[in-house]
Amino acid sequence: MDFNKNLDKYAELAVKVGVNIQSGQILLVRSPIECASFVRSVLKHAYQNGAKNVHIEWSDEESTLIKYLNAPEETFNDFPKWIADQYVDIAKEGGAFLTIYAQNPDLLKNVDPQRVANYQKASGIALKEWRSYTLSDKCKWSIVSVPTEAWAKKVFPNENPENAVEKLWDAIFKCSRVENQNPVEAWKQHNKDLKSRMDFLNKNNFKSLRYKSSITDLTVELPEGHIWLSGSSQDPNGVEFNANIPTEEVYTMPHKFKVNGFVHSTKPLVYGGNVIDNFTLTFKDGKVIDCKAEKGYETLEKLISTDEGSHYLGEVALVPFKSPISDTNIVFFNTLYDENASCHFALGAAYRTCMKDGENLKSEDLDNYGINDSLTHVDFMIGSSDLDIIGQTYDGNQIQIFKSGNWAF
CATH class of the missing domain: 3.40.1830.10 (Thermophilic metalloprotease (M29))
Structure with a gap:
């Protein structure tokens, strides 16, 4: 029952x-x-x-x-x-x-x-x-x-x-918070909590993020006019919806051509009916210039080679190491769940809504704004208990966003 x-x-x-x-x-x-x-x-x-x-x-x-x-x-x-x-x-x-x-x-x-x-x-x-x-x-x-x-x-x-x-x-x-007496109301509160994180990030208007852990060292610049989003979205009629259930992320787009360093996966990625695991991507001027994988290397290589845009990142997402999904200590082998238990990036297309008036931009103008476009959008997980993220503002101030895998504010 x-x-x-x-x-x-x-x-x-x-x-x-x-x-x-x-x-x-x-x-x-x-x-x-x-x-x-x-x-x-x-x-x-x-x-x-x-x-x-x-x-x-x-x-x-x-x-x-x-x-x-x-x-x-x-x-x-x-x-x-x-x-x-x-x-x-x-x-x-x-x-x-x-x-x-x-x-x-x-x-x-x-x-x-x-x-x-x-x-x-x-x-x-x-x-x-x-x-x-x-x-x-x-x-x-x-x-x-x-x-x-x-x-x-x-x-x-x-x-x-x-x-x-x-x-x-x-x-x-x-x-998914289904065990709550009223899951619909629980999700309203959850969306509200996520938006408080989103508002902090938008208020500070960061120029770049520096990711540092024992296996990752990556600098991600953000395009001017970028917008952090979270939880629920709105359709053209202003009706709220949640694209992912569950979700724990606050996300935006990186600058297509301004990502440098290397990042190592922390959870398996399931793509095209295959598992890719324990892999490293190296970026220069936004583009993947090298990849290694303990498992699924050929599948990873073909994912990156889908088109020109699949060589670049389209999403930056922040998820605390301590969260309801992560706390289960389960590797789900399912991106919907694993990405919401870990900070992650996505190879491929950016969400146009993460840029002011982005949905009205013409495709041929996207590169000028640092917005990536691609036939694909594939999330991969990089969060860990020792991940620190430092945000740098346009006036040079540095603010700790993540410390030891969790929100620092």
């Missing part, structure tokens, strides 16, 4: 706080078929909150794997135009998008990485117009996660499948 109650509260949270469905709005839900019971609950809450229509796009990982292992090579150089058109049409109509992210981290470990890279690039090209809506908050979108057996067994390898799924559900409910 408690599980069913929490499951219903989680679905309500995804609808009311995640995409915040409004009366007469269309919702597209993208989900693995294993998460059908949760999607049905989302469907109920969406219609109860006024949704005009809910479309469901199902996926099946076993079918995906069969395709990657058996389809002809040219299959992975194309992405269905009708899918891309559907996304854009829904965005133009003011619709919302909810993604259930529950990937098996090892799904494609035996697949030729070039096939995966080709399809990632093809989908990035096809979905570029739609991603322009999400990157600039021109539509409401949200990501939540639901345990699947394959994912849960990766997180809890010593448990039987049933226990692994149960333990992962418990962690998700805890990290």
